[in-house]
Amino acid sequence: MISLAKSWAITQRVLHELGRDPRARVVMIVTPGVLMVIVRRLFDSAAGFSPSGVIMVGVFPLFSMYLVGSTAIVRERAKGTLEAVLATPASRADVVAGYLGAAVLASFGQAVCTVTLGYLASGLETASPFWLLGILAMFSGIFGMSLGLLVSAVCQNEGQAFQFLPGVMIPQMLVSGIVWPVPRMAGWVQNLEHMLPLSAVSRSMTAARLHLYGGTSLLVSITALLALTAAALTGAAATIRRRTA
Amino acid sequence: MPTRNFVHVSARVFRELRRDYRTMTLFIISPALVQIVLYGMLSTHPNTYNRCGLIVMGLFPSAPTFLFAAFMVHRERHSGTMEHLLTTPVARADIVLGYIVGFTLPAIVQVAISFAITYGILGIDVAGPWWTVGLLAMLNSVLGVGIGLFATNLVRTEFQLVLTLPVLGVPHLSLSGLFRPYNEMVGWQHAIATFLPWRYAVGALAELKDHTTVNATLLFNAAVTAGICVLLFTVAVQTVFRRRTA
Numbered sequence: 001m002i003s004l005a006k007s008w009a010i011t012q013r014v015l016h017e018l019g020r021d022p023r024a025r026v027v028m029i030v031t032p033g034v035l036m037v038i039v040r041r042l043f044d045s046a047a048g049f050s051p052s053g054v055i056m057v058g059v060f061p062l063f064s065m066y067l068v069g070s071t072a073i074v075r076e077r078a079k080g081t082l083e084a085v086l087a088t089p090a091s092r093a094d095v096v097a098g099y100l101g102a103a104v105l106a107s108f109g110q111a112v113c114t115v116t117l118g119y120l121a122s123g124l125e126t127a128s129p130f131w132l133l134g135i136l137a138m139f140s141g142i143f144g145m146s147l148g149l150l151v152s153a154v155c156q157n158e159g160q161a162f163q164f165l166p167g168v169m170i171p172q173m174l175v176s177g178i179v180w181p182v183p184r185m186a187g188w189v190q191n192l193e194h195m196l197p198l199s200a201v202s203r204s205m206t207a208a209r210l211h212l213y214g215g216t217s218l219l220v221s222i223t224a225l226l227a228l229t230a231a232a233l234t235g236a237a238a239t240i241r242r243r244t245a
Numbered sequence: 246m247p248t249r250n251f252v253h254v255s256a257r258v259f260r261e262l263r264r265d266y267r268t269m270t271l272f273i274i275s276p277a278l279v280q281i282v283l284y285g286m287l288s289t290h291p292n293t294y295n296r297c298g299l300i301v302m303g304l305f306p307s308a309p310t311f312l313f314a315a316f317m318v319h320r321e322r323h324s325g326t327m328e329h330l331l332t333t334p335v336a337r338a339d340i341v342l343g344y345i346v347g348f349t350l351p352a353i354v355q356v357a358i359s360f361a362i363t364y365g366i367l368g369i370d371v372a373g374p375w376w377t378v379g380l381l382a383m384l385n386s387v388l389g390v391g392i393g394l395f396a397t398n399l400v401r402t403e404f405q406l407v408l409t410l411p412v413l414g415v416p417h418l419s420l421s422g423l424f425r426p427y428n429e430m431v432g433w434q435h436a437i438a439t440f441l442p443w444r445y446a447v448g449a450l451a452e453l454k455d456h457t458t459v460n461a462t463l464l465f466n467a468a469v470t471a472g473i474c475v476l477l478f479t480v481a482v483q484t485v486f487r488r489r490t491a
Contacts, residue, residue: 021404023412027411035415038434041431068408160268163268163271163272166279174279174283179424184290
């Protein structure tokens with residue numbers, strides 16, 4: 001099915017391309033942490049910041065990876081790079097695995113930076129140790145990249161991938177509890193929050209903040225998150241195809 | 246000076262946008278969707294909802310016009326459309342005015358739907374008259390065009406344009422005064438916010454929550470916003486709409 005060598009070659013190529021663009025590098029690695037430092041000062045105390053702050057540790061990496069993933073692959077689809085790649089011995093699964101590998105490595109760097117700035121510069125307070133939050137941040141970055149790959153199937157250009165933000169991503173972010181605690185929302189919004197994909201991220205973060213190692217609720221949300229990532233990746237692999245028209 | 250040729254430019258821009266019906270649907274519906282979600286989030290705290298709902302209602306029109314202007318103009322600059330346009334008799338000011346009008350027309354529909362839902366169905370309760378909020382919303386949609394045109398100067402590829410959102414857009418929104426009023430920000434944030442266009446847009450809108458009439462603070466903030474628009478368009482005329490003969 002998936003060939004490690006071929007996937008790794010694609011991973012290297014993707015990372016190399018992203019790395020050549022200094023702005024993309026900054027966005028992927030540094031921006032989520034810097035945003036946390038800015039948002040921290042909108043709150044009076046570190047204790048008041050923590051409930052929103054931990055969710056940001058998950059949601060900001062997801063957003064930046066989504067942007068990078070969706071725009072990069074849309075361009076490759078539109079310009080024929082993907083066609084060319086699929087003409088090589090690499091299979092569709094290899095392509096998706098290659099992108100996933102790039103997401104894993106980039107998410108790792110991003111998570112290190114986000115967690116460092118979150119704990120040292122913003123005074124985040126959590127019951128679980130920092131590395132658990134880092135791992136969760138990495139998972140959400142990977143989820144973001146998978147969503148980006150999936151969304152690229154229905155977009156003709158980068159502008160259209162971008163348009164999913166105001167209509168699809170931002171409402172989810174609002175409901176996730178990042179700006180206003182979920183228990184204080186109206187009942188129907190809380191029901192909505194149960195069903196939205198982004199809630200898997202925000203809930204696992206909140207669980208890790210409240211309990212040491214998160215407990216059962218972390219297990220449930222992390223399972224949901226992994227299942228959603230797998231679903232998005234399968235969807236992406238199914239829609240990446242050679243068009244011979 | 247702009248001539249009547251701007252009508253042709255704006256008609257062309259509007260036609261192109263209209264043809265991309267997926268974009269249009271998403272953008273006409275998204276502010277209403279955000280308002281409904283916001284109401285659900287904050288309806289248990291009416292005071293907070295009235296403030297945030299008002300600001301979002303007035304500020305949201307900046308977003309689509311920014312995207313339209315930034316992506317479309319970026320593409321046209323790099324695919325040569327702009328060059329072709331500048332070989333015709335239209336003046337550069339015509340082009341800028343044409344783009345402003347063309348991008349702002351869909352914003353009218355969007356604002357109308359968003360206002361109908363927010364005032365009619367969600368029943369937001371603000372002191373200021375609705376038409377003042379409407380005028381500020383339209384001013385902000387023009388501001389969005391200005392920021393979008395300006396942004397195309399900072400980027401080389403469409404990908405970098407997308408990246409301006411997390412790097413510039415999110416901090417801009419954080420410090421605009423939507424989450425924490427300008428006067429209550431800590432020192433360095435206060436200092437940065439002084440130079441942000443949205444700080445003035447939000448400052449003007451926030452006045453309407455408690456004041457029934459247009460007061461001096463609102464006029465000052467609206468005037469600064471309009472001044473920023475003029476500045477951005479002047480820069481755009483000099484930088485974006487220029488023939489490169491190299």
